[in-house]
Amino acid sequence: MSTTEDEYAKYGYGRGQRIGFGQKPAILVIDFQKAFVDPEYPTGGRPLILSAVKATAGLLREARRRGIPVIQTVVGCSESKRDNPHWKVAICHELILGSDGCQVVEELRDPSDVVLPKRVPSIFFGTPLATTLVRQGVDTTIVTGCNTSGCIRATVIDSFSYGFRTIVPAECVGDMEEAPHWANLTDVDRRYADVIPLSEVMDYINPLQYAA
Amino acid sequence: MSTTEDEYAKYGYGRGQRIGFGQKPAILVIDFQKAFVDPEYPTGGRPLILSAVKATAGLLREARRRGIPVIQTVVGCSESKRDNPHWKVAICHELILGSDGCQVVEELRDPSDVVLPKRVPSIFFGTPLATTLVRQGVDTTIVTGCNTSGCIRATVIDSFSYGFRTIVPAECVGDMEEAPHWANLTDVDRRYADVIPLSEVMDYINPLQYAA
Amino acid sequence: MSTTEDEYAKYGYGRGQRIGFGQKPAILVIDFQKAFVDPEYPTGGRPLILSAVKATAGLLREARRRGIPVIQTVVGCSESKRDNPHWKVAICHELILGSDGCQVVEELRDPSDVVLPKRVPSIFFGTPLATTLVRQGVDTTIVTGCNTSGCIRATVIDSFSYGFRTIVPAECVGDMEEAPHWANLTDVDRRYADVIPLSEVMDYINPLQYAA
Amino acid sequence: MSTTEDEYAKYGYGRGQRIGFGQKPAILVIDFQKAFVDPEYPTGGRPLILSAVKATAGLLREARRRGIPVIQTVVGCSESKRDNPHWKVAICHELILGSDGCQVVEELRDPSDVVLPKRVPSIFFGTPLATTLVRQGVDTTIVTGCNTSGCIRATVIDSFSYGFRTIVPAECVGDMEEAPHWANLTDVDRRYADVIPLSEVMDYINPLQYAA
Numbered sequence: 113m114s115t116t117e118d119e120y121a122k123y124g125y126g127r128g129q130r131i132g133f134g135q136k137p138a139i140l141v142i143d144f145q146k147a148f149v150d151p152e153y154p155t156g157g158r159p160l161i162l163s164a165v166k167a168t169a170g171l172l173r174e175a176r177r178r179g180i181p182v183i184q185t186v187v188g189c190s191e192s193k194r195d196n197p198h199w200k201v202a203i204c205h206e207l208i209l210g211s212d213g214c215q216v217v218e219e220l221r222d223p224s225d226v227v228l229p230k231r232v233p234s235i236f237f238g239t240p241l242a243t244t245l246v247r248q249g250v251d252t253t254i255v256t257g258c259n260t261s262g263c264i265r266a267t268v269i270d271s272f273s274y275g276f277r278t279i280v281p282a283e284c285v286g287d288m289e290e291a292p293h294w295a296n297l298t299d300v301d302r303r304y305a306d307v308i309p310l311s312e313v314m315d316y317i318n319p320l321q322y323a324a
Numbered sequence: 325m326s327t328t329e330d331e332y333a334k335y336g337y338g339r340g341q342r343i344g345f346g347q348k349p350a351i352l353v354i355d356f357q358k359a360f361v362d363p364e365y366p367t368g369g370r371p372l373i374l375s376a377v378k379a380t381a382g383l384l385r386e387a388r389r390r391g392i393p394v395i396q397t398v399v400g401c402s403e404s405k406r407d408n409p410h411w412k413v414a415i416c417h418e419l420i421l422g423s424d425g426c427q428v429v430e431e432l433r434d435p436s437d438v439v440l441p442k443r444v445p446s447i448f449f450g451t452p453l454a455t456t457l458v459r460q461g462v463d464t465t466i467v468t469g470c471n472t473s474g475c476i477r478a479t480v481i482d483s484f485s486y487g488f489r490t491i492v493p494a495e496c497v498g499d500m501e502e503a504p505h506w507a508n509l510t511d512v513d514r515r516y517a518d519v520i521p522l523s524e525v526m527d528y529i530n531p532l533q534y535a536a
Numbered sequence: 537m538s539t540t541e542d543e544y545a546k547y548g549y550g551r552g553q554r555i556g557f558g559q560k561p562a563i564l565v566i567d568f569q570k571a572f573v574d575p576e577y578p579t580g581g582r583p584l585i586l587s588a589v590k591a592t593a594g595l596l597r598e599a600r601r602r603g604i605p606v607i608q609t610v611v612g613c614s615e616s617k618r619d620n621p622h623w624k625v626a627i628c629h630e631l632i633l634g635s636d637g638c639q640v641v642e643e644l645r646d647p648s649d650v651v652l653p654k655r656v657p658s659i660f661f662g663t664p665l666a667t668t669l670v671r672q673g674v675d676t677t678i679v680t681g682c683n684t685s686g687c688i689r690a691t692v693i694d695s696f697s698y699g700f701r702t703i704v705p706a707e708c709v710g711d712m713e714e715a716p717h718w719a720n721l722t723d724v725d726r727r728y729a730d731v732i733p734l735s736e737v738m739d740y741i742n743p744l745q746y747a748a
Numbered sequence: 749m750s751t752t753e754d755e756y757a758k759y760g761y762g763r764g765q766r767i768g769f770g771q772k773p774a775i776l777v778i779d780f781q782k783a784f785v786d787p788e789y790p791t792g793g794r795p796l797i798l799s800a801v802k803a804t805a806g807l808l809r810e811a812r813r814r815g816i817p818v819i820q821t822v823v824g825c826s827e828s829k830r831d832n833p834h835w836k837v838a839i840c841h842e843l844i845l846g847s848d849g850c851q852v853v854e855e856l857r858d859p860s861d862v863v864l865p866k867r868v869p870s871i872f873f874g875t876p877l878a879t880t881l882v883r884q885g886v887d888t889t890i891v892t893g894c895n896t897s898g899c900i901r902a903t904v905i906d907s908f909s910y911g912f913r914t915i916v917p918a919e920c921v922g923d924m925e926e927a928p929h930w931a932n933l934t935d936v937d938r939r940y941a942d943v944i945p946l947s948e949v950m951d952y953i954n955p956l957q958y959a960a
Contacts, residue, residue, distance in 0.1 A: 119500045123367045124414025131410045135885070155335045181618070194605070195650060195668045197487050198343045201515055202336025226619060231664055232485040233516075238664035240655055242878065244619045247911030249771070249887055261511050266481045273444040273478075275409050275883030288331045295507040299473050303413055304445075347673070393830070406817070407862055407880045438831060443876055450876035452867055454666065456831045459699030461559070463673055487671030543924045547791045548838025555834045579759045621911050622767045625939055626760025656909040657940075685935050690905045697868040697902075699833050712755045719931040723897050727837055728869075 126302030133316045134251035134277045138181040138244075140235055141168060142257025142267055144220050145186040147203065147213030149258075155203055160293055161258045164286030167310055168256045169219050171284060174314065179322030181248055182225045185235040187263060188214040196231055233266030242274060252277040254313055255305070256284035261292030265300065272304035281310040338514030345528045346463035346489045350393040350456075352447055353380060354469025354479055356432050357398040359415065359425030361470075367415055372505055373470045376498030379522055380468045381431050383496060386526065391534030393460055394437045397447040399475060400426040408443055445478030454486060464489040466525055467517070468496035473504035477512065484516035493522040550726030557740045558675035558701045562605040562668075564659055565592060566681025566691055568644050569610040571627065571637030573682075579627050584717055585682045588710030591734055592680045593643050595708060598738065603746030605672055606649045609659040611687060612638040620655055657690030666698060676701040678737055679729070680708035685716030689724065696728035705734040762938030769952045770887035770913045774817040774880075776871055777804060778893025778903055780856050781822040783839065783849030785894075791839050796929055797894045800922030803946055804892045805855050807920060810950065815958030817884055818861045821871040823899060824850040832867055869902030878910060888913040890949055891941070892920035897928035901936065908940035917946040 120126070149165055151157030175182055188209035189196045199205060207213050209229050216227060228239040235241055245253070253271045255278060257264055264285050271278040280300065287293035301307040332338070361377055363369030387394055400421035401408045411417060419425050421441050428439060440451040447453055457465070465483045467490060469476055476497050483490040492512065499505035513519040544550070573589055575581030599606055612633035613620045623629060631637050633653045640651060652663040659665055669677070677695045679702060681688055688709050695702040704724065711717035725731040756762070785801055787793030811818055824845035825832045835841060843849050845865050852863060864875040871877055881889070889907045891914060893900055900921050907914040916936065923929035937943040 119370070120504075123500070126412040129412050131412065158331070190650065192648075192650060194672050195664070197484050197516075197667060197671065198489055199515065200338040200341050200343065200513075200517075224616075226614065226616060232667070233481055234485065237482075237485045238662070238667060240619070240662035243621060243656070243662060243909065243911040245911075246882065246887070247621065248618050249885070251882070251885055262515060265477070265511075266485075269445055269478045269481065270449075272409050273446065273449045273879065275879040275881075277410055288335070292332075292507065292511060295504065296511070299477070299504060299508070301412075303411070303474060304409075305412075402862065404860075404862060406884050407876070409879060409883065436828075438826065438828060444879070450874070450879060452831070452874035455697065455699040455833060455868070455874060457699075458670065458675070459833065460830050461673070461675055463670070485667065487667040487669075543794070544928075547924070550836040553836050555836065582755070621908050621940075622913055623939065624762045624765050624767060624937075624941075657905055658909065661906075661909045686939060689901070689935070690909075693869055693902045693905065694873075696833050697870065697873045701834055712759070716756075716931065716935060719928065720935070723901070723928055723932070725836075727835070727898060728833075729836075 120302050131277050131306050133279065136250050137252040137254055137317065138183060138248070138250040139172065139175050139254045139256065140267060141182065141184040141220060142235055142255065142263045143185065143187050144168065144217055144257050145213060146215050146217055147207055149217045153213060158286070158288045160290065161286035164256070164258060164284050165217060165220065167283040171256065171281065171310065171313065172220060172222070174317060176222060176224060178317060178320045180317060180320060181250065183241060183244060184216050184225050184227045185230050186214045186216060186227065187230055189231060233263045234270045235267050236270035236274065245276070250276070252279060254279045254281065256281065258286045260285045260287040261296045265296050268300045268305050278305040279313060280305050280307045281313045282307050283310040332514050343489050343518050345491065348462050349464040349466055349529065350395060350460070350462040351384065351387050351466045351468065352479060353394065353396040353432060354447055354467065354475045355397060355399050356380065356429055356469050357425060358427050358429055359419055361429045365425060370498070370500045372502065373498035376468070376470060376496050377429060377432065379495040383468065383493065383522065383525065384432060386529060388434060388436060390529060390532045392529060392532060393462065394434070395453060395456060396428055396437050396439045397442050398426045398428060398439065399442055401443055445475045446482040447479050448482035448486065457488070464491060466491045466493065468493065470498045472497045472499040473508045477508045480512045480517050490517040491525060492517050492519045493525045494519055495522040544726050555701050555730050557703065560674050561676040561678055561741065562607060562672070562674040563596065563599050563678045563680065564691060565606065565608040565644060566659055566679065566687045567609065567611050568592065568641055568681050569637060570639050570641055571631055573641045577637060582710065582712045584714065585710035588680070588682060588708050589641060589644065591707040595680065595705065595734065595737065596644060596646070598741060600646060600648060602741060602744045604741060604744060605674065606646070607665060607668060608640050608649050608651045609654050610638045610640060610651065611654055613655060657687045658694045659691050660694035660698065669700070674700070676703060678703045678705065680705065682710045684709045684711040685720045689720050692724045692729050702729040703737060704729050704731045705737045706731055707734040756938050767913050767942050769915065772884070772886050773888040773890055773953065774819060774884070774886040775808065775811050775890045775892065776903060777818065777820040777856060778871055778891065778899045779821065779823050780804065780853055780893050781849060782851050782853055783843055785853045789849060794922065794924045796926065797922035800892070800894060800920050801853060801856065803919040807892065807917065807946065807949065808856060808858070810953060812858060812860060814953060814956045816953060816956060817886065818858070819877060819880060820852055820861050820863045821866050822850045822852060822863065823866055825867060869899045870906045871903050872906035872910065881912070886912070888915060890915045890917065892917065894922045896921045896923040897932045901932050904936045904941050914941040915949060916941050916943045917949045918943050919946040
């Protein structure tokens with residue numbers, strides 16, 4: 113992801129730097145749930161997201177074979193309105209955790225994955241994710257899912273803030289729309305994360321092997 | 325802030341809704357520190373930010389007269405490199421907490437304000453802010469500062485995720501550049517926060533009065 | 537709960553002070569699950585806990601009639617050992633979240649209650665509880681459950697640290713053993729919480745009424 | 749630390765188990781500040797604490813020579829009463845962060861140490877500690893300081909909850925009083941942490957060497 117030459121680049125934001133991979137990765141899969149993927153849902157069937165699901169399926173297959181932890185999340189609401197944050201998104205009030213729209217899509221599911229449901233944008237907020245990562249000695253998160261301009265952005269910020277090396281394989285994240293997708297990738301690439309081609313992530317995980 | 329008519333609007337993101345103000349606000353002032361404001365600094369002197377400082381100065385004057393809590397933050401690094409997250413931003417490695425570039429600009433300082441330094445984008449992360457807000461019964465945060473596409477975005481997400489009503493007076497936030505400024509305001513306005521004119525915030529706080 | 541006259545009292549710990557109740561309470565019910573209550577379980581059937589369940593049942597009945605939020609939790613483990621903290625407690629490795637031992641006991645269940653499962657001692661850690669409380673304007677938590685020397689202690693510390701007024705009705709908390717029960721009540725009463733008779737809590741909630 | 753034979757031991761709490769050391773330790777030093785150590789302060793000069801300071805001084809000397817991170821904290825209050833949690837401890841309202849009573853005692857200070865002030869019991873709560881530990885790949889915390897029945901207890905719970913291996917060298921923690929000291933060590937040793945002799949910690953760190 114090359115950052116456009118702008119004020120930010122001038123002042124040393126992200127120019128050519130790389131954070132780089134660490135010793136032990138985990139794959140985070142954000143909100144690849146029926147409501148955002150399956151074309152039967154009004155918010156589903158969007159091209160960037162469908163293609164990100166496909167790319168992520170390949171990544172997860174390799175990751176699981178190598179014993180790399182895969183942690184998924186879905187977003188939704190508690191039935192009790194009083195428990196949810198002040199979403200301005202109609203769909204978030206309709207998506208009740210546990211309902212069909214909050215199921216991980218079939219092509220990405222695996223019994224070995226951990227699924228941590230959430231009611232907020234970031235998979236870190238209000239979930240035991242930090243514990244799971246510390247417990248397994250993870251120092252690098254590979255962030256996939258949707259929407260780039262929503263829950264991906266929030267997850268990248270938190271992953272960075274906890275001190276993890278944060279990597280976004282560009283093909284594995286998607287958004288309902290092109291413009292916010294690219295704008296958010298630019299924002300995070302110049303500050304918090306390496307936005308790189310999926311092939312580089314594959315090369316990195318290729319030689320890794322962990323006990324299940 | 326009217327959301328452009330796009331895929332998001334079609335699916336019920338932010339269309340005409342308002343979260344609205346609650347019972348007790350606090351003003352959060354993010355990174356209006358010399359390094360990002362003062363033209364003597366290479367990253368300072370940017371027009372959107374200078375004008376946001378001016379607008380915020382007026383808001384703070386009124387807020388303090390009414391006993392509304394004002395909590396400021398500045399961003400910077402620990403001298404020990406090993407303590408900081410993996411910033412890709414050169415300036416963040418140079419800005420040591422406590423140094424001159426990490427001082428709140430003079431026109432916004434007041435002895436009654438709380439200042440909570442941070443090393444990460446969000447004022448909530450790794451600081452006692454949540455405690456301060458709960459302790460004072462705050463249910464509404466008014467977010468000001470810079471950069472819209474960096475620490476403002478992160479702060480808005482966390483404020484929303486904690487369950488606060490989150491309000492962004494558009495004139496009181498700034499960015500080094502126009503494009504990411506507006507893109508991020510659109511992103512958050514359709515999901516997490518009300519991006520509204522400063523005059524509406526002034527009308528809201530006008531009748532409020534709290535004991536110091 | 538009168539603090540014994542000791543070094544702590546001499547130095548101003550908890551002597552006769554009260555934090556007092558606030559404007560809006562929530563009841564937290566910690567780990568009153570089959571494994572710790574039901575005598576069929578090896579860790580169940582302990583006298584202090586059985587009597588605490590009975591006292592709490594009465595409190596919850598009144599709370600629900602008044603629309604006071606009741607948030608329950610149960611403790612357990614993820615099936616994947618690598619996700620759990622380093623428990624030294626054999627039972628915690630056997631108690632898988634979702635299994636029978638992790639169900640709230642029948643006499644305390646109600647469809648209107650929120651249940652937030654956890655893998656750690658405190659109901660606040662790695663759960664959306666803070667959001668739920670902020671969102672509803674809660675300023676006072678009433679802590680019930682077991683064990684006083686384990687998850688109650690941890691929950692009281694976090695509730696205090698977030699800035700809530702923290703109240704422990706003595707009859708509503710229990711422990712496998714007498715000595716750690718009283719020692720921990722003394723520890724928290726002199727620092728973080730008001731340990732008081734259940735009757736005082738009943739008097740406080742009696743006049744309250746919230747919309748469901 | 750042998751757990752007494754009681755109900756807890758019967759049910760598999762801590763019986764003979766050890767969590768054990770991991771790959772990379774950090775030393776946490778909790779509230780060894782003038783107000784709790786220096787006999788000139790009314791709360792200072794307590795025997796268990798004075799002897800814990802001495803033992804910790806030796807541990808820190810070795811740790812620093814080996815490049816093991818040392819993170820200290822002090823407890824105190826913000827001058828603005830409205831920012832602090834509801835302490836029932838008189839001294840906590842008098843101890844203003846930055847004042848003399850909130851300085852780490854001289855024999856434990858070193859320019860290479862990180863000091864993260866706090867207003868609450870646990871060094872993890874409202875501070876950037878989790879980031880510091882993740883960033884450095886720490887998987888083991890060695891907890892020292894005072895009081896065992898206050899901030900040590902809270903820090904051990906959080907360290908455990910984040911997934912760290914938590915070790916308490918018994919000689920390096922102290923309390924104003926004997927009874928709560930031992931009661932709290934028993935509580936945590938059977939659940940969350942290894943309470944072991946300092947000599948075992950010294951043996952563990954002896955062969956370690958990290959770049960500064």
